[in-house]
Amino acid sequence: MTDTINRQVLLIEKPAGKLGPEHFKLTDASMPEPKDGEALLRVRYISLDAANRAWMHGATYRAAVETNSVMAGGGIAEVVSSKSDTLKPGDIVFGDTGWQDYAAVPAKQLTKMPRMEPLTHLLSIYGIAGLTAYFGLLHVGKPKKGETVVVSAAAGSVGSIVGQIAKLKGCRVVGIAGGADKCAWLTSELGFDAAVDYKDGAVFKALKAAAPDGIDVYFDNVGGDILEACLPQMNLNGRIACCGAISQYDGAPSATGPRGVPGLIVVKRLTMQGFIVMDFMKQRDQALADLQGWVSSGQIKVLEDVIEGLENTPQALIGLLAGENRGKRMVRV
Amino acid sequence: MTDTINRQVLLIEKPAGKLGPEHFKLTDASMPEPKDGEALLRVRYISLDAANRAWMHGATYRAAVETNSVMAGGGIAEVVSSKSDTLKPGDIVFGDTGWQDYAAVPAKQLTKMPRMEPLTHLLSIYGIAGLTAYFGLLHVGKPKKGETVVVSAAAGSVGSIVGQIAKLKGCRVVGIAGGADKCAWLTSELGFDAAVDYKDGAVFKALKAAAPDGIDVYFDNVGGDILEACLPQMNLNGRIACCGAISQYDGAPSATGPRGVPGLIVVKRLTMQGFIVMDFMKQRDQALADLQGWVSSGQIKVLEDVIEGLENTPQALIGLLAGENRGKRMVRV
Secondary structure (H helix, E strand, O other): OOOOEEEEEEEOOOOOOOOOHHHEEEEEEEOOOOOOOEEEEEEEEEEOOHHHHHOOOOOOOOOOOOOOEEOOOEEEEEEEEEOOOOOOOOOEEEEEOOOEOEEEEEHHHOEEEOOOOOHHHHOOOOOHHHHHHHHHHHHHHOOOOOOEEEEEOOOEOOHHHHHHHHHHOOOEEEEEEOOHHHHHHHHHOOOOOEEEEHHHOOHHHHHHHHOOOOEEEEEEOOOHHHHHHHHHHEEEEEEEEEOOOHHHOOOOOOOOEOOOOOHHHHHOOOEEEEOOHHHHHHHHHHHHHHHHHHHHOOOOOOOEEEEEOHHHHHHHHHHHHOOOOOEEEEEEO | OOOOEEEEEEEOOOOOOOOOHHHEEEEEEEOOOOOOOEEEEEEEEEEOOHHHHHOOOOOOOOOOOOOOEEOOOEEEEEEEEEOOOOOOOOOEEEEEOOOEOEEEEEHHHOEEEOOOOOHHHHOOOOOHHHHHHHHHHHHHHOOOOOOEEEEEOOOEOOHHHHHHHHHHOOOEEEEEEOOHHHHHHHHHOOOOOEEEEHHHOOHHHHHHHHOOOOEEEEEEOOOHHHHHHHHHHEEEEEEEEEOOOHHHOOOOOOOOEOOOOOHHHHHOOOEEEEOOHHHHHHHHHHHHHHHHHHHHOOOOOOOEEEEEOHHHHHHHHHHHHOOOOOEEEEEEO
């Protein structure tokens, strides 16, 4: 360990509207000193997630991020030194490292991960993204063979996996994404049956054409207008897996919700269920075994979008919120 | 059978705004003649339900009602004559008789009911209202002892039973109803722990005081603003049983839904589930046995609001939509 300074990206202001580079500052701090029970970590990859933006609005499933502190974020890191019995130098862990080169984190808040190549897979298919797709689709959406599954933010880290799992379960899969290129990529590269470009307008009509038998499972990453367009097209006893509301994160949250709630929920006997991946961690081993099997057999393609350099983390998140990425975006530190 | 004419209430115009007496007409028709497989029924009690109004908007879980035909509605009736093997004169049945003195209805569309005194109980506690409350609360809301259950339209046919079942299951029960009198009645007569008068404004605050530990189960009969007020007060893993959206029925449906959907559903891992009682009919015997036990032991009070005369059916529905009734409203024909 030759570094003596620790570069950090601070959140210096909470955005009222769209997130921009002016809300962050790159700064040099001294190396953190691990306390008893903590490990000193060298951060290797930082995960970028739409949820990072939601944390700026206030408490969600975690406390809100605060200004003038290191921007929070999950990462894959290597243990440099340890004052905990459970971790030793060289161990690979996942945890909330924040956006920085080094972090001192209580061992209790870290999850030990296998050392694998490429390490990036621990943030994509075998990380939060893959597990979210797996549990949200299979345990919340519960698709049956022959049903129609629609997923929004379909080219993103979670959506791209949701669609592939739904395909291998024998469903008709429709992805909603922004832009003709992304849509073409979903059908040609990822095997989706159809794709709807929400930037093209007329989402309702395009969705109707793409899902002529109606929607049995809608995996919702975005909320807002797209949720509203899906609701009237849900079939009786349809399920909506509420994973996120990206459309609501970057800016002031909407003052209204989707039309048809709760009227259509009653009439169509729909179930809308929110979930977060942490609720399913007891079944993690089974999920990882399934995912590994599907990756080995080529039934799932792993899609990663790795950006170089801690200094580019703010722009990586801003771009993610604008829909730049295909697959799991992360920053190599 | 001495009658030679059959009085009928026709829906002569679909209301664009609020339902009024001008949308109906009382008329005399000739006695219906049952065809093969049908029974001729003498209607005894007509059920009034907020859903009657929703049927005027279009297809719901049933086809829309049409103008210049007999207004649809469930009723308890006695078989006068029968061209079906399964029914005989004197049998008591429940079915969509419509708003009229007599109806000829296919036996297949009728449910044979026990002859009991008072017959009105077949429309209230042992009818759709009681079963809706039972299944919606216990199978959809799934309250646990010690949890807080909130129910809207709490003085209505379903709500008044929901609250009483939740009480006997050991929950803290909060009713939302219109007017101080109704609210006082919920706590003094029906054993609710607290009541919130939504006509008093400041529903969010009043609900917070009435449910200081948050809401675990919200049994939603109304949708709209009250659903919006409940959402942020739901506890983690809370359940919303979506039974109806009365606030949306009488007038043009709202162009927006409740704020917080799907954001709060994700963050709080809520489940919103729509249901209709027909989906649970396989478990009807168990439900009726439970309800009978609770009525016998005095744990549930049966609340009925019986209005005399077919000619008063339109006004009975209009009044129900305005919140006049306490307990199950019906018309004795």
